[in-house]
Structure formats: structure tokens, C-alpha cells
Amino acid sequence: MSSSGEEEALQVPKPVDYGSISAPELPSPADEKLPRSVFLIILISLFIYVFLSALDSTMVATLLGVIASDMNELENVSWVAASYLLSCAAFQPLFGKISDIFGRKPIVQICAILFAIGCAMCGITTSFWSLVAGRFITGIGGGGLNAMASITVSDIVSKRQRGLYQGYLNIFFHCGAASGGVIAGVFERLFGWRSAFLVQVPVCLICIFLTQLYFQLPKSSVGNGMQGHGYWKKLAHIDYTGSFILVSALLALMLAASFAGQEQDSSPLLFRGLVLYSVFGLVSFYYYDLKVASQPIIPIRLLHNRTVLASSLCCWFISMNLFTCLFYLPFYWSAVKNLSPLECGMRLILGSFAASVSSMVAGYIIRQSGRYWRQQLYTGIVVVLGSLLVFSSRRNDSVILDSLVNVPLRYGTSSVITILLIAMISSVKSNEQALVTSIQYGFRSTGSTLGVSLASALLQFSLRGQLNSRFAKLSDIPEKWVGKLDLIKNSALADPSYTFTGAPQFARNAILDSYDYSCHIVFGFLIVTGLLSLVSICFIEDHDLESDK
Template identity: 50%
Template sequence: MTAASESSPLLPIADSPNESGAKKLSPTAFRIILGCLYANVFLASVDSTMVATLLGKMASDLDSQEHISWVATSYLLSCAAFQPLFGKISDVFGRKPVILFSTVCFFFGCLMSGVGDNLTYLIVGRMITGIGGGGFFTLATISVSDLVPTRERGLYQGYINIFFHAGSASGGVLAGIIDAYFGWKWAFLIQVPVCFITGLAVYLWFELPRKADANDDKTHWENFVSLDWTGAALLVTSLLSLMIISGTNGSELPVSSYRWKGLAAYTVVGFVAFYFWERKTDQPIIPVKMLHNQTILASSLNCWFTCMNMFSSLFYLPFYWTSVKNVSPLDCGYRLIPSSLLASFTSVFCGWMIKKTSRYRSLHILAGWCMFLGSGILYLSTKDDSSFRDSIISLPLRYGSASNITTILVAMISAVPQSEQALVTSIQYGFRSTGSTMGVSLASALMQYILRGTLDSNFDALKHVKLPDGWTAEMVKAAKLQALESPGYAFGDAIPAVIHNAIVSSYSTACHGVFLFLIGTGLASLICIYFTEENDLDKTK
């Protein structure tokens, strides 16, 4: 019997069309394995949506509006660094130990985020949590690829997305309820016992033999040190540099300063060095040589822009409701439910259609147009929109991104021989993790730039109007600085209407700048789809 590759089913199911002599996995064992994987994906998804919903509240409580995006990007940065490595590490040590390691990181990251009393502690905790979350998502996809044939992967990826979007739908509501009764820190602390339970379930019942490998004659340590740590270091330091130059305000790190220019130069040089290093190394974390394939390149860029769009909208749509409309975290969660449920249905529908028809191009093109037009619809939102309109305004966008993510993986693995499907899965996760990190970082930088400029303009205009009774020019200046740190400041009882309007208008303009960014990424994704070729999924690679 031939050795299993990460892209072919590791253990055939009872009705799998693999070699008749292969050991079969019982349906019960198959369901237990999937249950463990889906539980982890659900937990990581709940965590992400909780943070997105509470971002504005955390910024106000910690007086750190200009730096609050680091709570999101620190999580995404550690995901970007470790996601591409987890597949290869699990080849060395097995899937189960790596899932347990991810569970431990997630456990302690949530605990640290919940007990910390300052922004730095929270950011470090989120970074540790991101290592675990990255492992949950990566190992779910890889383990499913071990178990099911190519034609059915779209369907099972859809099942994974059900739990992802179910977590997204419930996370916002749970965050709002927890914040209302216990405070936002308990949104992290409540995940600690849940994480312990899922980790215990994995330890007791998750059994998936490590795949056969050409390097089985080497020790675990020799295989571990042979991983592409140089590539990982170049990637994470380049992303970190990008986060610093995009996530700091002009007063702390002026664009004209040598430090800013040095970091900007390193960002460019680091990404270029990463590309050339990945071309020459034997075990790249992102095998860039395969990007010479038109479909792989187009799909990778599509995944990049889609994740930029998806994660930026995930974080900044609730932030818009909070900072412009004074919507509570609980109400933000309620307004996210319809789009999350639609995304769950879409993932399964697309997977089922691909399995039934062995075709995906029509679904792909429709997804691209929905994402592009949905971003435009989001830009048309106003602070006077009803809660019902808020609940449905992101439906086209969520359909497009959910459908796109499902079909991208199918397009990529169908474009290469079966022996190379694990490599393109690695490429997809590399572009997915870097796209989400860069998307949130760039959206944050754009919002901060517009917010500062608009606040300056709006408050300068107040010099030509009569100030409210009891207010002096110094108080107005202090109000502007406070508005930069706390998006909820405008809704204080003692804030005059003229000050309130100046602040809310500034946040609205800044958030709409982010929505313009979503339109740009949606258009880029749509263009990439037209360069993606459709391959016959029934053809044996």
C-alpha cells in the first residue's frame, strides 16, 4: 500500500473509493474526529467575533482607541506566523499532539486576556491565543483532507464553515450578554473552562495515526529543526513591521522620522527576502514556486483580498455601529446573526453544489460580484439606518465571502496533481493568514488617518461658532483628544450637541473610509476570479 499524502485520504471511510486493502475508519470514529475538529473551530470563531463586537467597548474602557487595533492584529499576526507551520509540524509529531498544543495556547491566552488590567497584557494574551486559534483552523482543514476525497472536500469544508459561522453568529450575542452582566473581561475568562473540556475530548477520543513520511528515518528533533524557521521569521517580522507603521499615530511615530522610514524599508525588503528565500529552500512554509501556475496565483491573490475584506468588515462594521450609533455590544451581536447564518448556509450549499455538479466557476463568479456589490452597499449605510437594515445590510457581502472561501480551496487543489495538493493548501493558508493580518492593519491605519484629519477639521470649525455654556477653548481641545482615545466619549451625558456631532461625524467618515477599502479589495478579488481556470474534479490527478 502506498504512503498517504496530506492531500489524500489518510484512513478511508467505509464507502471511500480508495484502495480495497486499506484499513477502514469506522463511521463512529470518523464522527468523533470531526466532532473534535468542529468544536475547536467553533470555539476559535466565537472568540474572534467576541473581540470584534467588544472592540469599541474595550477602546473606551482602556482609553486606547488609537492602539486598540493591536488587540485584533496581534491575534492575526501569531496566526499568520504559525498557521503555515502547523501542517508540517503535525507531519512530524502527529495531528493530535499539535491540536493539544494549540488547545494549551488558546487556554492560557484567554486566561491572560481576562485577568490582565492593561492594553499590553491584553495584546500579549491575544497573541498567545492566536497561536492556538491558528492551529485549530489549520488542523481542521488538514485532518479533513486526510479523511475525504477531493470531490467531497468542498462539502466538508462547508461543514467546517457551518461551525465557523455559527460561532460568528453566537459570539456577538454572547459577548453582549457577558459584557452587560459581568464585564467584557469575562468574555475571555468564560472560554477557559470550555477550552479545557474540548482539550480533554481531544485527548481522550481523537485518534488519527500519523501519516507515513519519507523522513521517518530521522528523529522528531531533526525533522523539527529542518522546518522553515528562517522563512517564518522573515514573514512574522515583516508583518510586525507593517503593523507598527500602520497602527501608530503620527505623534508617536511621525512618517518623516527615520524610525518610520526604516520600518517601512524593512517591510518591503523583508517581504522580498521572504519571497526569494521561499523559492530556494527545500521545505518552504509557502511554496511560492507554485505561484507560476495561473490558477494558483489568481486563487492565492483572491484568497488574500477576500480575507482582507472579510476580516476588516468583521471588525469595523460592529465598530461603526458602536462609535457612530451608540449600539451596545449585545445589539451588535443581534445584528450580526442574519449574516452569520447566511454564511453558514452558503458554505454548505456551495460544497453540496460542487459535489453534485463537479463545477465551481459559476459559483465563484457570483461570489465575487456579491462581495464587490455588497461592499458598495455597506458604504451606503448611514447613522439613521434602522436596526433591521443594519441586520441585512451585510448579507450580500457575507454570501460572497463565504462562497469565495469555499470555492478557492477547491479551485486550487484541482489545479495540481494529488501529490502537490498539500502544498497548495499551505499556500492558501499562508495567503489567508497574511491577508487577514494586513487587511485589519491597513484598515486601522486608514481609519486613524481619516479620523485624525476629520476631527481636526470639525473642531477647527467650532472656532467660528459660539461655544456651549460653560465650555472654553481648552475644554474643546481636551474633548478632541479624548475623542481620539474613546469612541464612546461623544455619548456622555455632559457632552453638548455641537461637540457630539463633531465627534460622531468624524467617526462616521473614518469608518466609511474603511468601507471604501472594502470596495477596493472586493473589486480586486473579482478580477482575480476571472483569471482562475475551472478544472474537472472527476479527473484523476
């Protein structure tokens, strides 16, 4: 269906000035379409939602060991983290279209309620698989809150101001991500690990209350949803078939990636089946969306837009790059340099600060210049250089070098992601801004999960080969260890800390060298994804934002 036909079917008012408040109106409360107090309360609520979502997603990493010990589920504990990522990646793309139908306010509230329910389930359950289900529900809500925050900000600020406000959102995101482990550790020590989930519930409920009282958008905004339609008629406009095909295909893809990353040798048929279904599902979704659906959940024709497609691919590769670095640079420090989680976390602080600052800088430059392409190209180059810098890491680097090594990459990736959103919403019509925002978040969440899983598969494959090769060259093996080399290798594969806690002296250098080499294979993956993102940037068009101040 054409864009005009879709707009007529939804019967939404055509937005004025991109459905937003223009920049000259923002500083003066007297001239605003929204009262200044309402505008600020909406922003503060969105900031808190983003903070909680980021906090929740990172604090689980700190609690996994405690949860595994308390519930005696060491073999399955990875599903506590994986279930969140799966639901987040699968459902995030749906929120743009659904919020166009029902309006931003009810969808924000539903996402917040799901987030609160999921956290409450995690805090009170005594069953491990109920905990996993709680994390799955939390992922739907948390992923939705992230996407809806960006979509809603686009409704109330102009395109030229948009990057600056995305920078504000990113500050809260990075603060939440950086403090998640610390807050989880404090509450776990004082009140038990369940309290780290429960403490988020009242905060979320307060934001839901504020949203109910104060959330409103300019009357001309498409974010107010379909006008003149009842609840049941709005439900009839949802593309249930397309939503099911897309969600199930993405779930299959994420599960396959998780199995690949965890090297599930015991279930090759399941892995192949998931891959085949995900490919079949995505191809079917493309055909159904393009040829059959009258009001598709994500109009696939938007990906025929050169800027939207290039921006989406760039976002995909950038997310792979960023999350691979966030997961495997600390892993390198831990496995090769024997650093504690706290020491690794301290070395990431400067990178988190750089990521927050870069979003603000990118938004400010866009507001001042009204252009974004050159800045995006420069920061894309910074990502490649930052990836090379991470690749140059050595086990004898000082604390200062370790702290600085991820700063350029974090600065570049955060800036690129911020500018990508501006590029995407500036290349489509006003009633499509929520849809392309959902597309970006869909590519971000799938890219991050796929990136970490591919990096894990690379690490495992390389590590196994390196251990076999280096152990074959060992000499002067003590007599008591003859015939036990396979046991040592399997222990080294299963536990990165085995080098320092139980490995015999004659094998330690071989294990350390294997981990060092394999981690640098992963760092080489950073360079590849950085280059692919830079190539994608070259195909993005530069739209003039001068007319939208």
C-alpha cells in the first residue's frame, strides 16, 4: 500500500513540522505547544525508563554466579541473560507501528507494566524457569521502553534538535549500563539478589503514574494514534500474521545464534532447523509484507529507501562491534591478565564517559550545522581506528593503557548510532518516523546478539585449535600428567580462570598464549565490523535539516 493510502486508512492527522515542536519554540515556555512543565516531566519519565532498562540488562551479568549457586542451575544459568536478549530483539520492531495505531502513551505504559511485572516475577519466584520467563517478559518491556523513548522524543522535538535529545537519552542509558553491576552488587550483599529486581518495581510504578497524569503530545502529532476509532477497530488494524512471522523468525535466528555461540554439539539438528526456519521466516515476511499485507507491521518498502537500508546495515555492524568489545575486552583482561570483575569494570569507566559525551557532541553539531553526513563519516573512521587500537592490546599493558584502549571505539560507536537515527528519520515522511525508529532498534538488538554469539563461536573455535596445537608441542611433561593432557585442555576450555587456579605450571604459558591469540581473533572481528559499518555510511544520503530548526 502506498504511504498516502496507509495514512488515509489510519485516519491520523497530518503532522505539522514533522509532528514536533520547532526549535525556536523550545526555549520559551510561553510559546510552546506543550507546557514546559509537561515537556520536562515527559522527558524525565523517558530518561528514567531508559536508565532502568540499561541498568536491568547489565546488572544480571553480576548476579549470574549467585543465581546459579542459589538455584543450583549452573548449566542453564545463561538462559537468564539470553531470554532477555531474545525477547528484546524479537519484539522491538513491532512497537513503532503499534504505537502509531494506539498512540504513544498506552504503549509506553504497557511496556512499563510488562517491565515491572517481569522484575516482580524475578524478585519473588523460587523456580528457575519462572525466573527465565520473568526475564523474557522484562525484555519485552525493556526493549519497548528503549524504542518508545526515542520514538516519543521525535514527536516532541524537531529533527535538528533530535540528535541533542538523543544524546540526553544516551547519557541515562550509559549511566544505567555502567552502574548496573555496582547497584546489583550492593543490593545482593545487603538484601539478597532478588532485591536487585524488586527495587526497580516501585520506581517503574512512579513513572507509570507520571505518564498517566502528564503524558501528552502536540495535537498534530501522529503519535496520538488513530483518531475517531474505538478500541476494537484499532485492534483490527494490527497485522497479526506479519507480526507472528517476524517475531518467530527473529526468535529462531537469535536462538540459533545463541546455540552457535555456546557450541551446542549435542543438538546439530535443532541448530540447523532453527537456521532454516529463520531464513524461511524472514523471506516469507518480506514477501508477505510487500505483496499481501494492507497495513504491514513494518513496511518493508522503507528498506528500499537507500538511506534507511544503509543506516540499518550500519547500525547492525556497529552494534556487533560495540557489544563484542563490551563483552570480550573485559574477558581478555580476566582470562589473560587475571583481573577481577571490579578491576575490569573500572577500566571501562572512561569508555562509558566517552560514549555519553559523544552523543551530546554529535547532537550539538547537528543542531548548529543542520548537516550530519561528514560527522558520521569522521566518527565511522574513529570506530575503525578504535577497533585497531583494541586489537593492539597486549597482556603487559598498564592500567592507564587498558583504561584508554576502548575510549575511541566507544566514542565513535555512540556518535554513529545517534547520527544514524537522525539520518533515518530525515529521509522518510513524518508518519513513518516511528516505523524507522523501530527498524533501527530491531537492527541494534539483533546485531548485538548476533555479534556476541559470532564472537563466542570464533573464540571457541580458535581456542580449541590453539590448545591442540600448543599442547602437541609441549615437552618435559611431568610423569604424573602424562595421559592427562586432554583433561587439562578441557578444563582450560571450560574455565578461563583455570590458568591461574588449577593448571599445572608446565601448561600455563600454552593456555595463556592460546587465550591471548584467540581473543585477538575476536578483536580482528571488531575491525571487520568497523570497516563494514564505514562502507555502509558511504551509501547514506545527507539531508538538509536547515528547514527544520
